[in-house]
Amino acid sequence: MEFVVKSGAAEKQKTACLIVGVQKTSQLPAMQAMDTLSNGYLTGLIKRGDITFKPGHSLLLQHVPEALSERLLMVATGEDDKPLTVSQYQKLVGHVISTLKSANVKDAVIAIDDFKVKGQELSWIARQFVEVIEHSLYRFDDYKSDKPKKSADVLKKITLLTDRKTVNAVKEAVAQGQAIGKGRNVARTLGNLPGNICHPTYLADEAKALAKTHAKLTTKVLNEKQMHDLGMHSLLSVSAGSAQEAKLIMMEFKNGKRGAKPLVLLGKGVTFDTGGISLKPGAGMDEMKFDMCGAASIFGVMNAIVEMDLPLNVIGMVAAAENMPGSKATRPGDIVKSMSGKTIEILNTDAEGRLVLCDALTYAERYKPEAVIDVATLTGACVIALGHHTTGVLSNNDELAEELLSASNQAADKAWQLPMGEEYQEQLDSNFADMANIGGRPGGTITAACFLSRYAESYPWAHLDIAGTAWASGKNKGASGRPVPMLVQYLLNKLK
Known part of the structure; x- marks a missing residue:
């Protein structure tokens, strides 16, 4: 067009x-x-x-x-x-x-x-x-x-x-609209691809291909051996039952001031989620190809900012894995040690998104980021709380949360902040490890964010739960490409 x-x-x-x-x-x-x-x-x-x-x-x-x-x-x-x-x-x-x-x-x-x-x-x-x-x-x-x-x-x-007085302003707006629209459609396509095509290696190859489009963009991919050597046993526990190797993908866009701290955007990339040993019901399981829509949105944002050539330092991270049952799959009750050194009792293997994200959040520390924002189809509880219209926002930094909420309003990409008080942390207590990976049904979206917050203590961090907004079901089944508009607007606001 x-x-x-x-x-x-x-x-x-x-x-x-x-x-x-x-x-x-x-x-x-x-x-x-x-x-x-x-x-x-x-x-x-x-x-x-x-x-x-x-x-x-x-x-x-x-x-x-x-x-x-x-x-x-x-x-x-x-x-x-x-x-x-x-x-x-x-x-x-x-x-x-x-x-x-x-x-x-x-x-x-x-x-x-x-x-x-x-x-x-x-x-x-x-x-x-x-x-x-x-x-x-x-x-x-x-x-x-x-x-x-x-x-x-x-x-x-x-x-x-x-x-004629507004031609230049409208031209700039149109260029932004095209970049955001195309980026959102990139995210939709990745989300819509079936799990037998779009697996962790496919995502890694897409990131490498994107790096060839801009001189200031480079891609780095960690394989399972490299992640094992780094102690990412939480992330690797998710891919243990799959023949598909997990990948940690970093798309490093260094187009801002030299030495300026980067903004890190991290996406959950579970390319298919059976639930693992804690197997999901069969009805509707085909939609679990959409469990990587957080990762897809990161690709969409990176495509948009590359096209607009934004003068920013942005790291697009994707924690990619496939969650399958198998003889080597993680069992409920297993205990793993994360990259941070904290141990996790895995009570439910279907609460896997936080397990791939927590090691990636620890890895993000090495970038000395200005802020880290993770995006994930994390909890069904968020769908119950906010329906399919609004993205959940949780954060350890009020200023960052407000920036995201403002961007969501500007971009017409609705979001709402949920609380994350210390009282919710107790629900993650474990008799056998430093923490459990689930905190029970009450406040499920909040306790999931509380889990992630324990790995994001060294920088401003926000979590976007897009479980209700990432895709539509029924006759209009398909990925939505959200929250690409919100995140691109957030980055555009950094230039003001």
Whole structure:
């Protein structure tokens, strides 16, 4: 998809489809210009009731009198001057792209200045427009024999029409939107790939391939022998039952000030999670290929910041393993020693995400990071607490948590902070080791974060639990690519 930004009059655009906003009680500039050009043809349709004014509703017209555009898409933005909500705007853009695809439109022009969103500036409106379109056009059909016609074969170009004073700002916003949208789709593809294709070695190869795209990006991969020598027996306990070798992947993007502390983003990369000996129920187990969506989001973020060439030092880490039952698999009741030297009684092998992450958190210390953020599909308890709409945030640093929550609001990638008081730590007590890997059903998301916090005491740290937001089930089954928008916004905010 090609996005172009330019200034100009809406009524002078030669295009397959011109998109304008329309309201019931007042005419927006582009709509007014087109109505004047057509000698009141459009207001006549409105008076006749041909369009309703619920936000997102539209009317596609062919051959409007005197218009240079082949089609005109009138999109309702409400009954008065009240701006759209973020949710309304996202749905509106999704409806626009669906309409253009259905009409086999190859190129379109949108009068972006006519669309107002509560609390948001034009740059955000333009960036979100591009992000939603990138998301809407995505299809994962790599393994279908009879592939449907790709959307890109129909819709090839969209031009955002704005005032000449705002062209540069909108261009920057569009570039960001494309990078974030593409990065999010990278994460979706990795999440959607089946476990027999996307295993730890596959992820390592993807990281190496990404390193070839930018001179300031290098990739380092630790194999199981190297991790064993480092004492990462917690991480290795997860992969013990699998024929697939675990990998610890570091994508080191050194594009910021020399000597500046890096930001470390760490993703849980359990490429398939059977639960191990604590076997999951068979129904729905196919969705456990999505248990590496935390890792996928790290790949998405790294792709985005490389494309934008952000002047930052960022380490993208992925702790990758496959959790399988087998003769060498870890048993409930086994005790392992982590890289930190702390011992863990593994009461449930299906609480494996924290076991791969804790050794990676210890390894992250050697980067002397400014902050570490881990992303993981960690607990079903987070789904119960927050549903499928909101990512859970837990942190040992209030400032870092607030930065992430602010970024989530800016990016329209919802998150909410949960508490992590000392009183929850007691639930991890073990009679036989320094700690257990589970703390019982009450506060499961919090106790999982408490476990991780014991390995992140030397730096500001935050944990994003995306168990409810990483993928959708049912007829729309597929990875969401969240929280790529939030994390990229967090990094962009570091440049301000």
